[in-house]
Amino acid sequence: MQVITREQLIEKAVSLLAANTVSCVLGWSRGEFDYDVSPAVFRSEEEVRRNFVWNDFCGANMSKYLISKASGVDGKILVFLKPCDTYSFNQLLTEHKFDREKVYVVAVPCDGMADFRLIKKVCGEGIISIDSEDAILKVKTLYSDSPISVPLTDVLAERCKNCKSKKHVAYDELLGEDGNVLESGRFDEVKKLEAMTAEERFEFWQNELSRCIRCNACRDVCPACTCEKCVFNNPSSGVENKAAANSFEEKLFHIIRAFHVAGRCTDCGECSRVCPQNIPLHLLNRKFIKDINEFYGEYQAGEEIGLRAPLTDYTTEDIEPCEIFHRRDTDA
Amino acid sequence: MQRIGVFVCWCGSNIAGTVDVKAVAEALKNEPGVVFSTNYQYMCSQAGQDMIKAAIAGHKLGGIVVCSCSPRMHEATFRKTASQAGINPYMVEIANIREQCSWVHKDMATGTEKAIILGKAAVAKVNLNTPLTPGESPVTKRALVIGGGIAGIQTALDIADAGFPVDIVETKPTIGGKMAQLDKTFPTLDCAACILTPKMVEVAQHENIRIFSYSEVSEIKGFVGNFDVTIKRKARYVKEDICTGCGACVEKCPMKKIPNEFNLGMDNRSAVYIPFAQAVPKVATIDPNACNMLKNGRCGICAKVCTAGAIDYTQKDEYIEEKYGAIVAATGFNPISMDKFDEFAYSQSKDVITSLEFERLTNAAGPTAGKLLRPSDGKHPHTIVFVQCVGSRCSACTEKGKEYCSKICCMYTAKHAMLTRDKYPDTEVYVFYIDVRTPGKNFDEFYRRAVEEYGVNYIKGMVGKVTPEGSKLKVQASDLIANKQLHIDADLVVLAAAIEPDKSARPLATMLTASMDTNDFFTEAHPKLRPVESPTAGVFLSGTCQGPKDIPETVSQAGAAASKVIGLLAKDKLTGNPCIAKSDEWMCNGCSSCGKVCAYGAITYEEKEFRLPDRTTKIRRVASVNPAVCQGCGACTVTCPSGAMDLNGFTTTQIMAEVDAICK
Numbered sequence: 001m002q003v004i005t006r007e008q009l010i011e012k013a014v015s016l017l018a019a020n021t022v023s024c025v026l027g028w029s030r031g032e033f034d035y036d037v038s039p040a041v042f043r044s045e046e047e048v049r050r051n052f053v054w055n056d057f058c059g060a061n062m063s064k065y066l067i068s069k070a071s072g073v074d075g076k077i078l079v080f081l082k083p084c085d086t087y088s089f090n091q092l093l094t095e096h097k098f099d100r101e102k103v104y105v106v107a108v109p110c111d112g113m114a115d116f117r118l119i120k121k122v123c124g125e126g127i128i129s130i131d132s133e134d135a136i137l138k139v140k141t142l143y144s145d146s147p148i149s150v151p152l153t154d155v156l157a158e159r160c161k162n163c164k165s166k167k168h169v170a171y172d173e174l175l176g177e178d179g180n181v182l183e184s185g186r187f188d189e190v191k192k193l194e195a196m197t198a199e200e201r202f203e204f205w206q207n208e209l210s211r212c213i214r215c216n217a218c219r220d221v222c223p224a225c226t227c228e229k230c231v232f233n234n235p236s237s238g239v240e241n242k243a244a245a246n247s248f249e250e251k252l253f254h255i256i257r258a259f260h261v262a263g264r265c266t267d268c269g270e271c272s273r274v275c276p277q278n279i280p281l282h283l284l285n286r287k288f289i290k291d292i293n294e295f296y297g298e299y300q301a302g303e304e305i306g307l308r309a310p311l312t313d314y315t316t317e318d319i320e321p322c323e324i325f326h327r328r329d330t331d332a
Numbered sequence: 333m334q335r336i337g338v339f340v341c342w343c344g345s346n347i348a349g350t351v352d353v354k355a356v357a358e359a360l361k362n363e364p365g366v367v368f369s370t371n372y373q374y375m376c377s378q379a380g381q382d383m384i385k386a387a388i389a390g391h392k393l394g395g396i397v398v399c400s401c402s403p404r405m406h407e408a409t410f411r412k413t414a415s416q417a418g419i420n421p422y423m424v425e426i427a428n429i430r431e432q433c434s435w436v437h438k439d440m441a442t443g444t445e446k447a448i449i450l451g452k453a454a455v456a457k458v459n460l461n462t463p464l465t466p467g468e469s470p471v472t473k474r475a476l477v478i479g480g481g482i483a484g485i486q487t488a489l490d491i492a493d494a495g496f497p498v499d500i501v502e503t504k505p506t507i508g509g510k511m512a513q514l515d516k517t518f519p520t521l522d523c524a525a526c527i528l529t530p531k532m533v534e535v536a537q538h539e540n541i542r543i544f545s546y547s548e549v550s551e552i553k554g555f556v557g558n559f560d561v562t563i564k565r566k567a568r569y570v571k572e573d574i575c576t577g578c579g580a581c582v583e584k585c586p587m588k589k590i591p592n593e594f595n596l597g598m599d600n601r602s603a604v605y606i607p608f609a610q611a612v613p614k615v616a617t618i619d620p621n622a623c624n625m626l627k628n629g630r631c632g633i634c635a636k637v638c639t640a641g642a643i644d645y646t647q648k649d650e651y652i653e654e655k656y657g658a659i660v661a662a663t664g665f666n667p668i669s670m671d672k673f674d675e676f677a678y679s680q681s682k683d684v685i686t687s688l689e690f691e692r693l694t695n696a697a698g699p700t701a702g703k704l705l706r707p708s709d710g711k712h713p714h715t716i717v718f719v720q721c722v723g724s725r726c727s728a729c730t731e732k733g734k735e736y737c738s739k740i741c742c743m744y745t746a747k748h749a750m751l752t753r754d755k756y757p758d759t760e761v762y763v764f765y766i767d768v769r770t771p772g773k774n775f776d777e778f779y780r781r782a783v784e785e786y787g788v789n790y791i792k793g794m795v796g797k798v799t800p801e802g803s804k805l806k807v808q809a810s811d812l813i814a815n816k817q818l819h820i821d822a823d824l825v826v827l828a829a830a831i832e833p834d835k836s837a838r839p840l841a842t843m844l845t846a847s848m849d850t851n852d853f854f855t856e857a858h859p860k861l862r863p864v865e866s867p868t869a870g871v872f873l874s875g876t877c878q879g880p881k882d883i884p885e886t887v888s889q890a891g892a893a894a895s896k897v898i899g900l901l902a903k904d905k906l907t908g909n910p911c912i913a914k915s916d917e918w919m920c921n922g923c924s925s926c927g928k929v930c931a932y933g934a935i936t937y938e939e940k941e942f943r944l945p946d947r948t949t950k951i952r953r954v955a956s957v958n959p960a961v962c963q964g965c966g967a968c969t970v971t972c973p974s975g976a977m978d979l980n981g982f983t984t985t986q987i988m989a990e991v992d993a994i995c996k
Contacts, residue, residue, distance in 0.1 A: 094922075094924075095922075095923035095924065095925070096922050096923060096924055096937075096953055097921075099925070226919065226921055226923070226973060227919070227921055227973065227974040227975075228919050228921045228952075228976070229917065229918065229919050229974070231975060234919075234975075260973060264973070267808070308928060312925055312928060312929050312971050313928075313929075
């Protein structure tokens with residue numbers, strides 16, 4: 001159950017279209033199933049009224065789509081952003097990925113999004129429809145006579161359970177009330193991994209990453225992945241579309257990716273959301289974020305436009321590499 | 333595949349002592365691309381170089397690997413050799429098997445094994461080397477000297493005498509610096525003003541020198557040969573070209589209680605002032621913080637008495653832009669603050685003074701007209717205690733003082749002690765020291781004279797505490813040789829305060845992208861072989877901004893810096909370094925990461941139109957590197973998330989090939 005209703009967002013979009021403030025709308029579109037919501041560009045009131053949705057399954061972060069969609073439009077594009085999406089938005093602006101003037105941001109408060117995989121765990125397969133009333137999801141399935149009630153809090157996506165911020169860090173217009181940056185337990189899982197022995201940790205990741213089918217969905221959805229030519233698509237890089245030859249190589253894709261986005265990753269969690277194999281990829285990124293915070297002081301990518309990430313900045317207070325090794329050795 | 337020649341140098345026994353050079357040459361013969369491999373006693377000798385040239389011609393070599401000393405030593409030599417033999421100088425790779433191998437290994441087997449691996453890496457790299465051509469850039473034939481003390485003055489005079497225009501930027505209203513405040517100079521005891529002021533006048537009259545006094549450098553852009561500098565000329569509220577320096581305004585100014593910086597606050601000056609009689613330029617300056625007219629519009633006397641009409645209360649700070657080919661830092665020093673040394677009671681008693689204050693007290697143009705009188709009561713002091721190393725050699729407590737030796741204190745303290753005993757033989761003089769350091773021509777003789785002829789009491793040991801009591805200063809000290817505590821009732825205590833670089837040096841270094849040490853002294857390009865050059869091309873160092881030194885040393889260094897500047901300005905064109913960054917525009921996504929890490933401001937961004945394979949066009953933001961500004965440090969290449977930035981001569985593929993060769 002979201003505080004702002006679908007109707008409110010539709011009216012906002014329609015009025016901005018009518019006033020010619022924007023010429024199109026980037027938002028969530030109805031899919032085959034209720035939980036199957038996809039990003040889409042709406043160009044008319046009719047399209048908006050017919051297909052625009054706003055429910056507990058609008059997890060998709062719209063920021064990255066602005067790279068391709070903002071440059072082509074006449075006038076401005078309207079985008080609806082949840083609090084966590086606005087961090088990606090700022091980070092992309094820091095990297096000059098689109099023109100801020102081409103975008104009209106309407107900030108939407110978010111009460112957390114559901115993870116349909118968790119609903120399936122509770123209700124089984126064959127979901128026909130999901131309605132939500134007062135933070136309770138009513139799930140109809142092929143195999144049950146009456147709708148199954150599931151509290152939203154029970155099926156919240158991991159990233160929403162550990163929501164880092166209800167505060168929008170960028171917008172032109174805010175619907176409802178803005179929240180605050182939260183104290184979240186988002187590093188708890190990382191701490192558990194850190195507490196493992198190297199062998200246990202290796203086993204953990206081997207178990208997770210060996211399921212990877214290299215579909216590249218994590219990369220394609222990642223707002224930090226904006227290279228013109230991805231190293232994994234570049235024949236001259238030597239690692240292009242490389243099938244994993246052994247159990248070591250299958251990890252490298254994700255570790256290279258985590259290094260690649262380190263310091264720029266806002267922890268939006270899209271990688272884990274889209275992973276068809278349910279690999280907790282966000283844990284790799286969070287390990288980097290946690291280390292950066294501990295080594296160089298608290299840093300949240302995308303908090304402001306133009307921030308210098310600690311990894312590409314130097315201050316005399318920076319930790320000495322030997323100290324990092326020392327900590328690792330004393331922790332182990 | 334290249335045709336590569338390998339040349340393994342013995343460096344006498346330097347390399348051959350711990351590396352089996354014949355085995356290295358033999359092993360590298362089998363590396364991909366190598367068609368010739370040999371060893372020789374001294375590759376850098378003429379005979380060695382001739383051997384390389386002959387092999388290049390005889391074996392039609394396209395690239396060479398020299399296994400020898402650090403590339404810092406002889407890369408340039410072998411590049412020249414290669415180029416004389418007709419191949420591109422950037423087809424030369426040095427495998428450092430001396431500093432990084434033979435010198436650090438004791439065992440022949442390990443040394444040889446490592447030398448072979450380093451050689452293989454160099455061969456792997458040469459296989460991927462491509463010929464590079466350096467760009468050229470013109471030289472603006474004008475130098476900027478920042479700081480108008482004796483260092484800046486001497487550098488400017490020497491450059492100007494060679495026929496090149498020079499500008500001096502001095503933050504104070506006059507040039508002259510610290511030397512102008514000194515009384516006599518060791519070891520010859522000639523008067524500082526008598527030898528300095530003629531030079532100041534020479535600067536003022538020199539047709540090639542402009543003085544921007546009361547000015548600061550506010551921005552520096554560009555690179556060696558082509559610096560664009562913005563100079564802030566602070567408003568002095570007096571028209572410099574009209575003022576005759578007659579001093580009528582100074583005399584009539586009603587605001588007379590302003591602490592006089594030139595005499596270190598020991599007397600007062602007026603709000604409109606000329607720092608000292610021989611100031612250059614000899615023009616008045618109005619202190620905006622003290623002048624009633626500027627503060628609240630009430631007064632205007634100076635304008636009325638100025639017959640030349642030079643006073644202008646409406647003057648504003650002015651910014652001028654000028655181009656220079658070379659920049660000399662001559663920002664000088666200051667004694668450190670005595671705040672952290674209150675055991676010597678500097679803040680508690682007027683009669684505890686620093687050595688620089690002592691200079692003013694004994695100077696004929698100083699607050700006491702040269703009579704040595706106590707600042708508190710104007711009486712002649714009968715017992716004087718000099719404390720050396722106040723804040724110098726303070727390795728135990730670097731929070732408080734400096735780890736280094738300030739170098740000049742031993743000599744000036746000997747001078748102060750000697751002159752005091754000479755002029756006032758009834759005065760008892762004690763000098764407390766850790767060591768007396770007198771390396772310099774006629775220095776030790778000078779110090780011995782103070783002890784033997786003038787009867788100065790030199791006591792090895794430090795003063796622990798000074799306590800003002802009535803009109804006396806109770807000095808508690810230890811005599812380390814006699815191993816006893818001393819208690820002296822002194823009338824005056826003189827502290828030889830450590831010296832530190834002027835506060836303007838750090839921001840200047842940032843503007844120049846010149847490196848500094850932890851004490852804020854400018855770093856030299858090489859401590860022994862390039863002592864007057866900064867590692868940043870086109871930036872030179874003169875005087876104490878590089879390290880503590882006395883006047884003769886400062887003047888020699890100033891001359892040396894000038895000769896380096898002259899050598900640069902005499903060139904019409906500068907050859908650049910072709911090993912610079914380049915951006916692959918097809919891969920660059922314009923994220924600006926590289927621009928943020930570039931210390932030289934070499935990277936700019938532009939919107940560029942690209943034709944795509946489907947015949948549409950797309951406008952994208954991409955990075956572009958200014959080849960004249962780029963120093964080839966490689967920071968951008970490792971920062972670029974897209975892998976679009978690469979360094980000519982050190983491309984990622986070349987480096988990975990080296991790593992692969994080492995790990996194979």
